[in-house]
Amino acid sequence: MANLPRVTILSGAGLSAPSGIPTFRDNNGLWENFRVEELATPEAWRADQDRVTRFYDWRRANTRACQPNEAHKALERLQAAWGPDRVTHVTQNVDGMMARLSAPALEMHGSNERLRCGRDARHPCVPAPLGSSAACACAACGAALRPDVVWFGETPRHLEAIDAAVACADLFVSVGTSGTVYPAAGLVHRARECGVRTLEVNPKPTPGGNFDAVLSGSADVVLPRLVRRWLETGTLA
Numbered sequence: 194m195a196n197l198p199r200v201t202i203l204s205g206a207g208l209s210a211p212s213g214i215p216t217f218r219d220n221n222g223l224w225e226n227f228r229v230e231e232l233a234t235p236e237a238w239r240a241d242q243d244r245v246t247r248f249y250d251w252r253r254a255n256t257r258a259c260q261p262n263e264a265h266k267a268l269e270r271l272q273a274a275w276g277p278d279r280v281t282h283v284t285q286n287v288d289g290m291m292a293r294l295s296a297p298a299l300e301m302h303g304s305n306e307r308l309r310c311g312r313d314a315r316h317p318c319v320p321a322p323l324g325s326s327a328a329c330a331c332a333a334c335g336a337a338l339r340p341d342v343v344w345f346g347e348t349p350r351h352l353e354a355i356d357a358a359v360a361c362a363d364l365f366v367s368v369g370t371s372g373t374v375y376p377a378a379g380l381v382h383r384a385r386e387c388g389v390r391t392l393e394v395n396p397k398p399t400p401g402g403n404f405d406a407v408l409s410g411s412a413d414v415v416l417p418r419l420v421r422r423w424l425e426t427g428t429l430a
């Protein structure tokens with residue numbers, strides 16, 4: 194394993210789009226049909242816990258009806274073959290798809306497959322139930338439980354581990370993200386600062402051209418081919 198290269202992958206909603214899970218900013222994306230301010234902020238939770246709970250319960254039910262696609266499975270194969278020291282998958286997605294494949298990702302925006310105390314983030318999380326989570330209460334304090342996701346205005350997770358994984362990689366791959374939300378959107382710049390080669394996989398390459406190379410295509414078509422070549426050659430060529 195020692196002479197294998199290191200690759201850090203940042204994924205966004207486009208990784209799960211082939212599974213039938215809507216993205217946020219494409220045509221008919223989630224934020225075209227719902228208002229972020231009313232559903233994905235701490236203020237929204239304080240204003241109407243029931244509406245936020247129903248939205249995330251609805252998203253979770255939709256996600257659970259979908260299956261991991263060939264892009265998720267390609268990342269699982271890569272992680273299984275090269276190991277966690279060589280492959281770091283950072284995901285902005287909260288759909289828990291990689292966890293379903295037992296292929297751990299750094300969930301920088303948390304996961305809608307878990308609930309956490311709406312009053313104290315230090316209290317233990319629990320797996321989200323099938324169906325409504327409205328009646329779920331924190332075992333430690335009795336407060337209502339909220340989705341264990343990072344809302345706008347809250348601090349993303351695993352930032353130190355993510356920075357280290359980007360800085361020491363031989364290749365940084367951005368898959369299926371519009372590069373509009375920081376700090377995730379800044380990771381390509383961090384990679385370039387550290388002299389790391391950068392690659393984007395997206396049917397609509399992000400404007401600004403911050404990547405050394407772009408593979409314009411769907412994640413479930415491009416990633417399996419890319420991973421097959423990497424595994425056959427033991428390189429990131």
Ligand code: APR
Nearest residue numbers: 205206207210216217218285369370371374395397411412
């Ligand atoms: N394969 C690869 N990429 C795809 C595919 C596909 N099949 N389909 C769509 N895409 C790309 C789109 O071209 C777009 O660039 O996925 C990207 C989706 O962008 P967004 O909808 O903005 O999703 P994302 O970048 O993950 O959003 C980042 O914003 O609302 C917050 O917290 C939310 O994590 C999310 C963050």
